[in-house]
Amino acid sequence: MTRCPSCSARISPSAERCPSCETPLPAGATKTVEVPGPGIRAPGPEAGAGSSVDGGRFVPGTVLAGRYRVSGLLGVGGMGEVYRAEDLKLGEAVALKFLPEGLHLDGAALARLHREVRLARRIAHRSVCRVYDIGETGGLHYVTMELIDGEDLASLLRRIGRLPKDKAVELSRQICVGLAAAHDAGILHRDLKPSNIMVDGEGRARISDFGLASLEAETGDDVFAGTPEYMAPEQLERGEVSTRSDLYALGLVLYEMFTGR
Incomplete structure (x- = not known):
């Protein structure tokens, strides 16, 4: 599909200007790409949502839990x-995010994960990637999530640097209202950062991975401890998290969007 080289929105191959971010499009400036799935660190902007990255545990065609038929490995995230x-029951494409091995041995962490997923399912907002369910197969736990056709913000910023001002303002507003919807539902993100924000095929920001970083409090494992570069001082020093912690991370994300640094 044809994408704007600036904001990754879908555009007509003959367009002279992106309808989403208003970036002028000289002849040959657009490109056809498939962009990565939800909330992962993909190898680069050419990684496809249906592509397979070498080294995956499950090969395409594998049916998990009698319900989910694997199409391919999107990538490997922090967890x-x-x-x-x-989803063979509903006939829809989903993302399966597997959690670290050994999680089933920690009852407290697993109980907290179930609570957080129940909360995350309450967030029904256009700027938030939907969380569907939590399951287990062969002793491995996974979370099923909405599959987003788009590129994560971290990859986009690495590729183009600073966003056009109008597009940065637009995405900032969408991220803010999505985060507010989560806070209104009583759930914190705890690990808000560009790689956990998708820009979908319509050029809209979608926050992903709500509820997953919360396992830090139970496991003590660094993989759940958030990302130090985006942590508020009280979170980094004492492990204290609140809506203010998410707002601190939000400020850093917005700074990157407007400055490219």
Whole structure:
């Protein structure tokens, strides 16, 4: 599909200006790409949502839990592998995010994860990637999530640097209202950063991975401890988290969007 080289929104191959960010499009400036799935660190902007990254645990065609047929490995995030799969019951494509091995041995962490996923399911907002369910197969736990056709903000910023001002303002507003919807539902993100924000095929910001960073409090494992570069001082020093912690991280994300640094 044809994408704007600035904001990754879908555009007509003959367009002279992106309708989303208003970036002028000289002849040959657009390109056809498939962009990565939800909330992962993909190898680069050419990684496809249906592509397979070498080294995945499950090969395409594998049916998990009698319900999810694996299409391919989207990538490997901070916690584990993320797969594109087809929900055979509903006939829809979903993302399966696997959690670290050994989680089933920690009852407190697993109980907290179930609580957070229940809360995350309450967030029904256009600027938030939907969380569907939590499951287990072969002793491995996974979370099923909405599959976003888009590129994560971290990848986008690495590729183009600073966003055009109008587009940065637009995405900032969407991220803010999405985060507010989560806080209104009583859930914190705890690890808000560009790689956990998708820019979908319509050029809209979608926050992902709500509820997953919360395991830090139970596991003590660094993989759940958030990202130091985006942590508020009280979170970094004492592990204290609140809505203010998310707002601190939000400010850093917005700074990157407007400055490219």
